Amino acid sequence: MKRQLILEDGTVFVGKAFGSEHEKAGEVVFNTGMTGYQEILSDPSYCAQIVTLTYPLIGNYGINRDDFESISPAIHGLIVKEAAIQPSNWRSEESLDTLLKANDIPGLEGIDTRKLTRMIRNYGTLKGKLCSMDVDVNDVVAELKSTSLPTNxxxxxxxxxxxxxxxxxxxxxxxxxxxxxxxxxxxxxxxxxxxxxxxxxxxxxxxxxxxxxxxxxxxxxxxxxxxxxxxxxxxxxxxxxxxxxxxxxxxxxxxxxxxxxxxxxxxxxxxxxxxxxxxxxxxxxxxxxxxxxxxxxxxxxxxxxxxxxxxxxxxxxxxxxxxxxxxxxxxxxxxxxxxxxxxxxxxxxxxxxxxxxxxxxxxxxxxxxxxxxxxx
CATH class of the missing domain: 3.40.50.880 (Class I glutamine amidotransferase (GATase) domain)
Structure with missing residues (x-):
């Protein structure tokens, strides 16, 4: 199933959906870490943000019970180049996709994460929304422009x-x-x-x-x-x-x-x-x-x-x-x-x-x- 990321400046990235089907908006940021996606997902400091991971392969060592930084992740979305379907690690207990579904977090894979990261570096963080393919892009852009980021x-x-x-x-x-x-x-x-x-x-x-x-x-x-x-x-x-x-x-x-x-x-x-x-x-x-x-x-x-x-x-x-x-x-x-x-x-x-x-x-x-x- 396809999903799109719509940014407040009208830019659209179309990729493959994983995780929750819920549509969520947030401040789009990027993280350059090569490992630690489980800790990033569960870090409360990412509350209300959609995080782009610059390392291209995410989820390959799965999810375990020990590496959570909070019990209830507050992140609003995850964007990756490629999400591993079948993790391989002796500590792994579930997949990245399973974790996102359980916590109602939408994911997007298969987009040009390098391009998105360069955009953020050049123009600064942007508001964005992870949406299904049937939404009107202009309506979402107008919604993002008129909506302020949360302060609580x-x-x-x-x-x-x-x-x-x-x-x-x-x-x-x-x-x-x-x-x-x-x-x-x-x-x-x-x-x-x-x-x-x-x-x-x-x-x-x-x-x-x-x-x-x-x-x-x-x-x-x-x-x-x-x-x-x-x-x-x-x-x-x-x-x-x-x-x-x-x-x-x-x-x-x-x-x-x-x-x-x-x-x-x-x-x-x-x-x-x-x-x-x-x-x-x-x-x-x-x-x-x-x-x-x-x-x-x-x-x-x-x-x-x-x-x-x-x-x-x-x-x-x-x-x-x-x-x-x-x-x-x-x-x-x-x-x-x-x-x-x-x-x-x-x-x-x-x-x-x-x-x-x-x-x-x-x-x-x-x-x-x-x-x-x-x-x-």
Missing amino acids: QVAQVSTKDPYHAPGRGHRVVLVDFGFKHGILENLIKRECDVIVVPYDTTAEEILRLRPDGIMLSNGPGDPENVPEGIEMIRHLVGKVPIFGICLGHQLLALACGAKSVKMKFGHRGSNHPVRELATGRIDITSQNHGYTIEAKSLEETRLEVTHVAVNDGTVEGVAHLDYPAFSVQYHPEASPGPEDANGLFQAFIEMIKDNKNGRNQQGNREGDSACQSVTM
Whole structure:
């Protein structure tokens, strides 16, 4: 059965349908990873997006029970050059097509994914819709042009109620803006006592949990659409050690007075080089974001840039000059991707230890004064 991708500029790609028969619209983006399609499909940061995978053969090692980054995938569609019908791997339990059908996600294969990727790189991300062949293209284009992208993705993917992953080590409150299971797995591996809370939990509610550290997770969309998170972080900086990842990184920066901007086509893949400014070390990282922190805006804050992207010079990490708080734009949990930056989790643990040993007492006394001068 044929299916078409219709873009808001009127471009049409016709290919073969797989997965769900449901028609869905979303922001069309691309990911350059050669492996990890299961983790990409289940990454909550792709909420409401239609993802094009640039590697030509997808689904060849099937789907297994261990590599999911969330229980309920929030992606709106998948586009590939070729979808493997019969996967071959000892861990495989079902095919890509079966997974998409079970989660009501439409797929499209057989189109020129190189052409689509070049379009996005040249003109930026575009709204698109995966449709049957009987729709009127002009009607769909008009619909896409008149429809705004959603702004409530974080609310869609965040947990509705707090829950506990008990451990014997430091207590870490993980604020769920759409976290990947790889983050929780890395905290549990370090014996942390983790409490996962919704994105709109207040600073007061978090502090009542008596955390030793706070993890700000990744998540979908524009950080400016999460004012609850910005306000919460503003009142936590200086009181408890903080580590932010991806959207959590952006929210920490906004809470301290920086600004975010939408990128032309974003960073999505598992091979993005990042330079640590202090040492010159280059890490190959996994990334998935469409917004970045404006470097110039950091000059008016108490944050310093710690990491930059080698390819385009965008901000990839910041640290607070006065308090135990740092964040990175990339994914140190590396699910999927290289593990070069995995040591950042241990750096967070060491920051917690230092804070407990009294090396950051000034921050504990002064509370959120680090960001009080910022006009939100």
